[in-house]
Amino acid sequence: MTASAPADRCYRHPDRVSWVLCSRCGRTVCGECQQQVPVGVRCPDCVRELAQEQRTLQRETRVANGRPRTAVGGRVRQWLAQPAPVTIAIIAVTALVGAMQILPGDLSSQLMYFLGYSLVEPWRFVTYALVHAGVLHFAFNMMVLYMVGPAIEQRIGRLPFLAAYIVSAAGAAVAVAWLTPMSAVVGASGAIYALFGMMIGMQRMIGRVQPALLVMVGINLVITFMFGGISWPAHVGGLVIGLALGFGIGWVHKRMRGDQATKAAWLVIGGVAVVLAALFALRIALVL
Template structure:
């Protein structure tokens, strides 16, 4: 970031740290704040100044409740994307084990996804539906792993503190499920590995939420589009079906978040609608016409 860039568009930089670009707004003063300055609150994230003012205005009963229950919250505390770090650590560790001679192929075979594992009578494979999620743990090489983990780290820094740990993890897993469902529908005979479906889901949700908050998301949309078409333009062997599935599901979850966050019973609506979306995905993949299952192996 240069001085000229900041003066040209200061609204896209943290008001407390002008050298840090961000698209997240404090929900009380509507100023831009970076992940370090974000604190989760009932209305979304707020900046340190607004948090200090809020606590000064608390009643004695509110202070006791915050001390009693604040440490048990499932949302991100102090802007630390702990779920992002855990996913990064676990996925990277398994990815590195894939490079070990002899062990790597065993790990890949145990965790990769192929639609045949959902339809044993047609494929002769055991019924292993959990592979729709374990696919995010294995990758096709060091570059594949590195690019996905870099994207996860970059998106998680902003998105996890914004929506909270539990919702971020749910978004990641359901987006991964969406990617696997798309693979089963569009390319049922193709085995796949990688967290790309989940990553694209995070990206789509960030765009939807950013747009809802009034941020300029044009740049993010362009980056998403470039990544989506890169596999075709550069001839990479990329499972674009999983990317599309992740984008659709992640965008839907982002939409659910923006529409339920201000309701009095927001948690009920969030859990209910996200559960319904998950059940729809499972139902769709369960009724795939058998003719789509090709002899991929």
């Protein structure tokens, strides 16, 4: 019996280290094996299987009212098989809040982060990431979340990913409290930059960081400082927090597997959360 490749190595080329996962089955694939799809990559086996399933589906379905149906008349709902449910849920909730922003009432002012308000309304540390300054602001953040989130979620688990996202959003707000305490902030950009940092940290711990990821982060950092109205403390703070989480969780997953890796990842996330809480408490002590 042939031993399976380690989790951080390509399943077809065990001598090649990679952090890229197939968006369908979650197996690690190297650059040669990666098959590009509209969002993420897939392994060659999944590409063949999906092609076969599509051919079978075309034979067994009939079209009614312009919508695909199975042979017994049921609608095909492939989105239910989405491999990153937490990422999709975050996007859905953010989209719902975004839709509510067009209703009467100033929802942004109720959910945005501002240091003075956060002392008596602590939920603002998270809710500010659900409101955006416009459609383009929302679309860009959610597009990046959909591109980066699933790979991290599949690697570290659903609940740890959700916790890391929340801690990242709160941490970006703490950075704003230290660097621009009089500014009000909206948008998920801080948490998105933290996901960039997590990807960089985890990739570095097991091998080489993908150059495309570094280029993407670099371009976005340049844009951050080129244009006004962008909270650079949230972006930079989120990136630093993400790097801390990424290096910590990457170190854990390099040395552990299974439940032990999950428990240790929780310790990393909890440790970062404690440090952020201490930093915020210190900032409040200096203000008061």
